[in-house]
Amino acid sequence: QSDPQDGNIDAENRSNPAYSLAGQAFVTLATTDSYCMGATVVGKSLRRHGTTRSIAVMVTPNVSEQSRLALENVFDEVITVDVMDSEDRLHLSLLGRPELGVTFTKIHCWTLTQYSKCVFLDADTLVLCNVDELFERDELSAAPDPGWPDCFNSGVFVFRPSLRTHASILDHALRHGSFDGGDQGLLNSFFSSWPLEDISKHLSFVYNLSGSSFYSYLPAFQQFGHNAKIVHFLGAMKPWSSGGQKGDSHSHIMERFVSLWWKEYLSHSTSSSPPGEQFGQDSEKA
Numbered sequence: 467q468s469d470p471q472d473g474n475i476d477a478e479n480r481s482n483p484a485y486s487l488a489g490q491a492f493v494t495l496a497t498t499d500s501y502c503m504g505a506t507v508v509g510k511s512l513r514r515h516g517t518t519r520s521i522a523v524m525v526t527p528n529v530s531e532q533s534r535l536a537l538e539n540v541f542d543e544v545i546t547v548d549v550m551d552s553e554d555r556l557h558l559s560l561l562g563r564p565e566l567g568v569t570f571t572k573i574h575c576w577t578l579t580q581y582s583k584c585v586f587l588d589a590d591t592l593v594l595c596n597v598d599e600l601f602e603r604d605e606l607s608a609a610p611d612p613g614w615p616d617c618f619n620s621g622v623f624v625f626r627p628s629l630r631t632h633a634s635i636l637d638h639a640l641r642h643g644s645f646d647g648g649d650q651g652l653l654n655s656f657f658s659s660w661p662l663e664d665i666s667k668h669l670s671f672v673y674n675l676s677g678s679s680f681y682s683y684l685p686a687f688q689q690f691g692h693n694a695k696i697v698h699f700l701g702a703m704k705p706w707s708s709g710g711q712k713g714d715s716h717s718h719i720m721e722r723f724v725s726l727w728w729k730e731y732l733s734h735s736t737s738s739s740p741p742g743e744q745f746g747q748d749s750e751k752a
């Protein structure tokens with residue numbers, strides 16, 4: 467039972483906490499069967515840690531029936547999105563920029579107006595504890611990117627679905643493109659006030675912890691890595707890709723995260739874990 471005074475509820479929804487919880491969702495995206503493996507783990511790990519919010523996944527029509535069924539077992543909503551259907555102007559521009567297809571599919575999350583507020587999670591993330599407190603943040607909240615900390619990393623972000631915002635972002639994309647060819651460049655140039663305007667929109671790095679910090683700042687990784695709340699397996703090697711991150715990771719912390727990913731992927735139960743099985747207190751070590 468939510469206490470309307472506990473700060474968990476948005477001001478406009480304080481009078482109706484039940485509506486507020488139902489109107490909020492974690493959202494992920496998978497356009498291929500392998501990214502569906504990742505999305506499954508995102509959903510299962512959110513469930514394991516007892517989220518009170520809805521969980522939704524956007525898929526493209528090409529994903530197999532089998533992958534879709536697996537997602538339907540975990541998610542409240544499996545939403546088929548076909549970016550080519552949305553706008554003729556967009557269609558035309560995509561013909562010349564096929565690499566922007568996945569980017570525009572991610573931007574589609576702003577059309578999920580059945581929800582008032584959402585947290586987007588890349589399909590290559592793993593949730594390690596309950597992170598429902600992210601819904602206390604407003605659009606656009608995200609953690610710094612390890613490669614250029616004045617940019618946010620677009621693997622984890624808080625947003626408000628809105629058709630108007632969606633149209634503005636698409637318009638921005640068609641006018642200015644994306645400086646990195648992907649959604650992160652586009653979103654950073656659209657939400658350009660992020661680095662300086664409002665510190666409450668800066669999420670702690672532990673909500674989007676990537677292995678690259680192991681290489682760039684090892685002592686900090688060793689000091690704070692165990693506080694991780696969401697791990698992001700960014701880069702070309704995903705936990706599910708052949709060869710995996712297992713062999714080429716030099717960090718035993720990252721190795722633990724990869725084996726935790728597999729444990730979650732292979733688990734049959736999506737029920738909440740007893741507290742002792744939370745990451746960090748788990749005595750089992752592969």
Ligand code: UDP
Binds near residue numbers: 591700701
């Ligand atoms: N994605 C997808 N299919 C693809 C590539 C990306 O569904 O072929 C989605 C997926 O949710 C993924 C996100 O877009 O997590 C961003 O891509 P990725 O995580 O591979 O980028 P990185 O975080 O490594 O920069």
Ligand code: MN
Binds near residue numbers: 588589591621698699
């Ligand atoms: Mn990612």
